[in-house]
Amino acid sequence: MSRTLNKVMLIGNxxxxxxxxxxxxxxxxxxxxxxxxxxxxxRNGNLQEHTDxxxxxxxxxxxxxxxxxxxxxxxxxxxxxxxxxxxxxxNNNTRRNIVEVIAENMIVxxxxxxxxxxxxxxxxxxxxxxxxxxxFDANDFSDFDSELTDTFDESFDFEESDKKDDDSPx
Numbered sequence: 001m002s003r004t005l006n007k008v009m010l011i012g013n014x015x016x017x018x019x020x021x022x023x024x025x026x027x028x029x030x031x032x033x034x035x036x037x038x039x040x041x042x043r044n045g046n047l048q049e050h051t052d053x054x055x056x057x058x059x060x061x062x063x064x065x066x067x068x069x070x071x072x073x074x075x076x077x078x079x080x081x082x083x084x085x086x087x088x089x090x091n092n093n094t095r096r097n098i099v100e101v102i103a104e105n106m107i108v109x110x111x112x113x114x115x116x117x118x119x120x121x122x123x124x125x126x127x128x129x130x131x132x133x134x135x136f137d138a139n140d141f142s143d144f145d146s147e148l149t150d151t152f153d154e155s156f157d158f159e160e161s162d163k164k165d166d167d168s169p170x
Contacts, residue, residue, distance in 0.1 A: 006081040008101050010054060011109070012036040014074045018058075020067040030063035032056050032070065034078065034101075056080070058103040069108055079105040 015033035022028055037051040056078065058066045070076065080103040088095050 008078075008080050008082055010034060010036055010078045010101070012054070012076065012078075014070050014072055014076065015053065016072050018063075018066045018070050020063060028060060028063040028067075030058045030066045032066065034076070055098070055100045056103050057083075057100050058106070062103055062106060066103070066106060075109040077107040077109055078103055 012034045015035050018030040018032040020028055020030045034054045034056050035051050036054065037049055039047060039049045042048050078101070080101045083100050083102050085098045085100065086095055087098060
């Protein structure tokens, strides 16, 4: 039996507000673009940057959550899978492959910005609707982004009990 894995994990910024549409049977579908960037220094010591743009498709409840919470510039963590579609251009009679990320899980990494001297009842209502049994303060996540960018300590030593062969899923 052959095992495969189709898993995508991205941290990036939303390129534009999600567009929410519905299938003919009424299923919500949200699409948006997500930018991921990497920076490095070239041979001359100049800082270089490369940005990749990903097309994200979210279905059903996650589509509605994306439409409510995400705006252009929002920083998110997204998990999903790659899917390739082939479309045919009827004008040129050519085929194109489109690669999309089908979202399975999404976490907003930005702390909500508090508006000065305004009532946040809409934000409270949205939070209570999406997460009725949880309450948290945006300040709890103020250093979350910096924690994600810390370097990984590869010198971690596993205990012998952690290396059991019978724990392997394969």
